[in-house]
Amino acid sequence: MRPTLLANALLLDPEAAAPAPGSLLLEGGRIRARLAPAAPGPAEALRVELGGAAVAPGFLDLHFHGELAFPTLEGVAPALARASRLLARHGTTGFLATTVTQGAGILGGIVTRIAEAMTQTAWEGAQPMGIHLEGPWISPQAAGAQPSAAIRPVDPAEASELLDRGHGLVRMVTCAPEVPGVDALLPELAHREVVGALGHSAASAEQVSAAVERGARHVTHLFNAMSPLHHRAPGLVGVALSDDRLSCDLICDGVHVHPAALRIAARAKGERLILISDRVDLPSGGAAGFGSGPLESDGEVLRLPDGRLAGSCLTLDRALVKAQRLGALRLLEAVAAATLRPARLLGIEAERGCLRPGARADLVVLAEDGAVRETWIEGRRVHPAGASDLAR
Numbered sequence: 001m002r003p004t005l006l007a008n009a010l011l012l013d014p015e016a017a018a019p020a021p022g023s024l025l026l027e028g029g030r031i032r033a034r035l036a037p038a039a040p041g042p043a044e045a046l047r048v049e050l051g052g053a054a055v056a057p058g059f060l061d062l063h064f065h066g067e068l069a070f071p072t073l074e075g076v077a078p079a080l081a082r083a084s085r086l087l088a089r090h091g092t093t094g095f096l097a098t099t100v101t102q103g104a105g106i107l108g109g110i111v112t113r114i115a116e117a118m119t120q121t122a123w124e125g126a127q128p129m130g131i132h133l134e135g136p137w138i139s140p141q142a143a144g145a146q147p148s149a150a151i152r153p154v155d156p157a158e159a160s161e162l163l164d165r166g167h168g169l170v171r172m173v174t175c176a177p178e179v180p181g182v183d184a185l186l187p188e189l190a191h192r193e194v195v196g197a198l199g200h201s202a203a204s205a206e207q208v209s210a211a212v213e214r215g216a217r218h219v220t221h222l223f224n225a226m227s228p229l230h231h232r233a234p235g236l237v238g239v240a241l242s243d244d245r246l247s248c249d250l251i252c253d254g255v256h257v258h259p260a261a262l263r264i265a266a267r268a269k270g271e272r273l274i275l276i277s278d279r280v281d282l283p284s285g286g287a288a289g290f291g292s293g294p295l296e297s298d299g300e301v302l303r304l305p306d307g308r309l310a311g312s313c314l315t316l317d318r319a320l321v322k323a324q325r326l327g328a329l330r331l332l333e334a335v336a337a338a339t340l341r342p343a344r345l346l347g348i349e350a351e352r353g354c355l356r357p358g359a360r361a362d363l364v365v366l367a368e369d370g371a372v373r374e375t376w377i378e379g380r381r382v383h384p385a386g387a388s389d390l391a392r
Contacts (some may be wrong), residue, residue: 003027005041006048006363008231012056013355014336024055026361028376033357050365053373057339057353058093058362059316062172062249062277063132063220063348065098068114069311070283071106076113077121077150080128083281087128088125088383090315090365091372094352096171099130101135101146104158111165117170125375125382129346130171133162134220135173137182138200144225145295145302145310146200154181163192169347172195176201177211190215195345198246201223201236208239212246218345222248222265223257224309241268247345249274252319252326255301258282259326266267266328273329274345275319280311321370 004026011022011034023035025045035041049100064087067079080097097114098106111131118128122354135146138152155363159181163170175182189196192247199220204227208216219226227235240248241264248269250257252350256278257265266273280302293304295311300308316338323329329337343353352360361379364372375383 001028003032003042003045004048005035005045006050006055006365007041008037008052009050009055009365010052012054012332012335012366014057014332014340015354015356016332019054021052024355024361024363026376026379029361031355031359031361034355046215047374054366054368055355056091056335056366057154057355057359058126058364058375058377059091059320059338060129060342060353061087061092061279061316061338062088062274062342063093063098063134063278064092064095065100065278065280065311066189067281067283068097068110069100069280071099071102071110073106073109073113073379076110077117080114081121081124084125084127086125086281087315087375088375090317091366091374091375092126092316093362093364093375093377094127094129096130096132098132098134101138101143101150103150106132106160107136107150108162108165109321111162111170114152115165115167115169118273119167123160123377125377127377127382129352130169131166132172132174135200137173137179137185138242139202142176142200142225142227144200145293145304153179154185156181156184158273159185159188163188163194168192172197172218174199176203177207177216178203182211185216186211190336194345197375198226198236198240202227205234205236205239208236209243212239212243217246221256221276222250223261224251227272241265244272247272247274249276249322249342250303251276251278251312251314252328253300253314254322254324254326256309256312259328262326262328263301266323266333271336271341273337274341275316275323275334277314277316277319278312279314288370317364317366317370317372319320324370
């Protein structure tokens with residue numbers, strides 16, 4: 001296959017101090033070289049003139065539910081295929097397929113089906129990088145919209161079986177440190193090189209700090225569904241903001257987190273702040289529920305009838321724009337929060353989330369207003385494609 005030259009771009013390198021003009025030579029699904037803007041490149045290369053448009057690594061979403069919040073075993077693979085096409089249109093090239101709390105039988109089956117789809121499917125767009133288990137080992141006092149009836153303590157046999165069903169593809173587990181059995185689960189996750197994340201928790205600061213000592217590395221959707229910061233009881237939020245051993249992700253849709261809290265998080269966490277979508281897509285047919293009641297979308301967020309938030313309608317391209325407009329992150333910081341930082345957390349920063357020679361050629365081309373013009377995955381342009389190719 002011929003190499004491709006993405007010529008005359010503004011490179012948004014999350015490892016650089018500032019955007020810089022340049023060109024990227026792609027070959028064999030990888031970034032072969034970075035060239036000067038006017039460099040002609042190899043004679044045999046297919047030249048794609050970008051005219052100064054910004055190019056960043058493809059976005060990586062560590063928390064994407066899509067339709068997996070409404071699971072049926074036979075629906076897992078089609079839901080992932082639809083997510084793949086949808087996310088590519090918004091510049092996301094990799095994501096963690098994120099489950100919700102379910103009974104042992106259905107959750108185990110879903111993990112098995114996701115793992116099977118990941119090893120058997122040729123993706124049209126964004127590629128699932130692994131599985132994120134959000135629950136079932138969370139606090140009933142901080143369940144949010146998660147199905148309360150399925151929340152439970154850690155059964156070591158069940159936990160081991162669930163992780164085994166993923167065949168090494170479970171990459172993150174969100175759990176609450178105060179739940180019985182989590183103190184033993186966290187070292188097991190670390191042993192398996194699974195990110196132990198804290199969330200949906202009413203834990204005290206002391207319980208959170210003990211969990212960090214046992215291997216917790218991350219905090220899921222900071223501020224939402226967790227013990228808040230009080231000056232005499234810092235809670236999970238206080239430890240998350242002050243402990244440099246913890247990275248944090250948050251939902252930057254302008255609803256889940258107040259702009260002032262967003263700015264506080266950005267200042268406190270710096271390079272340890274990650275943007276996620278926590279996106280939930282209602283199945284065809286409209287309102288649906290996944291255990292705590294029917295959900296309805298207003299186009300920005302989903303809510304239960306009592307007003308509780310139940311996920312977002314966000315995509316990471318919009319999160320980048322909002323993070324800048326709300327005064328929390330500058331352009332390259334926002335790019336890093338959706339690319340390099342999630343890749344680092346997963347230990348794949350040499351492969352994804354960067355513009356290094358040798359990395360995967362997973363890229364997004366952005367317009368001046370932040371809109372996605374093009375998405376490239378392994379050196380292949382998957383968006384825009386023909387309207388039928390990426391129709392949802």
